[in-house]
Amino acid sequence: MGIVERKMRHKEEIRTGILEAAWHMVITDGWQSLSIRKIADAIEYSIPVIYNHFENKEAILLEFSKEGYQKLALTLNEAKKTVVSPTAQLEVMAVAYWDFAFENKEYYQLMFGLGIPACEMVNQVAEIKEMTSTLVSTIQEALVQTGNREADYFLKYHAYWSILHGLVSIQMIENSGKTDAFKKMILKDAINGFCKSLVL
């Protein structure tokens, strides 16, 4: 007599119902507008029912974040399989990573906290140009000095800034037990590699 099974199945149905409703809201209106109340409305249950399945709103978001990391891991593994040489693997994995991010913006933004209001109006902020112009000019000077007239300065500027921002934000969210000195070694090494890529 699968009574207990039926109950568990029912409970699971509600759980997936919550996640499906939540996800639908996330992809239509962005995860900023996700609300417990609207989920309750969508699944046609009262609000406290949701708290029987998830401790709080954050737990629901974390669920999607985990899903995102799993999907990304899968994507990277599949990309890796397509070639044998490790450096070639690093290349196809990079493209796969990139494609994943833009084909699953909602996941990626959730995983790394992008897509915040203050972050969306970055385009209209003139103050950014003041900063980037310093970067651009230095890159240009470096290219001139190293005699590399082949390289696209705009391309290199983006790479430079991205390396910096990437290192900082990964380090900020990761909070690993590494020392500051070690963290800075990562930075120095990466910049060193970048500067070498300017020379050729």
Next chain:
Amino acid sequence: MGIVERKMRHKEEIRTGILEAAWHMVITDGWQSLSIRKIADAIEYSIPVIYNHFENKEAILLEFSKEGYQKLALTLNEAKKTVVSPTAQLEVMAVAYWDFAFENKEYYQLMFGLGIPACEMVNQVAEIKEMTSTLVSTIQEALVQTGNREADYFLKYHAYWSILHGLVSIQMIENSGKTDAFKKMILKDAINGFCKSLVL
């Protein structure tokens, strides 16, 4: 008779009062907990007064974001002055950028939308390790293949991931008019440079 001047001064006082109160709240409790009501309470004016100076809450955050970019621009410019060689400048600017980010976490998080709840619990997410292990192993294989036993794989893995994440997030928030093909060229070029740095 500087009556109009006095009034303007008074108005300006309120405006800076709002910003000071807001900033105090940001650095003490994080910018997530910034609230119009609490600002009003702090400056001892009623709530609608704030809306005479800022269109909405977002506008206040944007103000700080702008400030952050200005401060960063200043920091980078000053760092640049300390050395003459462009590549050396790129190095000191990188360190300056890094230091700015960690000495002004509130600014940096505001500027790039980090510090979100879902992003803070990244450490406790086992699913991340599943992904990073793929990256780590490939890096290790690449180092073995290129015969580079000097390089620290952990260091290189961080650099690799950071380049990817940095490129993606800068691209996501920047939303420049560049074509997808051009954006991907930036990616390819950066990864190429990284792979070269593995060889030596």
Next chain:
DNA sequence: TTAATAAGTTAACACCGTTAGCAAATATAA
């Protein structure tokens, strides 16, 4: 002194996450 303008207030609207307390349906034990 009176009319017009500016400054600042109260009070509400429409949301939000979260939880205490209660009712009804179900399952277990006598």
Next chain:
DNA sequence: TTATATTTGCTAACGGTGTTAACTTATTAA
């Protein structure tokens, strides 16, 4: 089968949030 216990779900509230309409009180100009 009846009585007790437990799960399940509900209503209603608490304490927040951003934002705005409507009103009152100063201040200025005529």
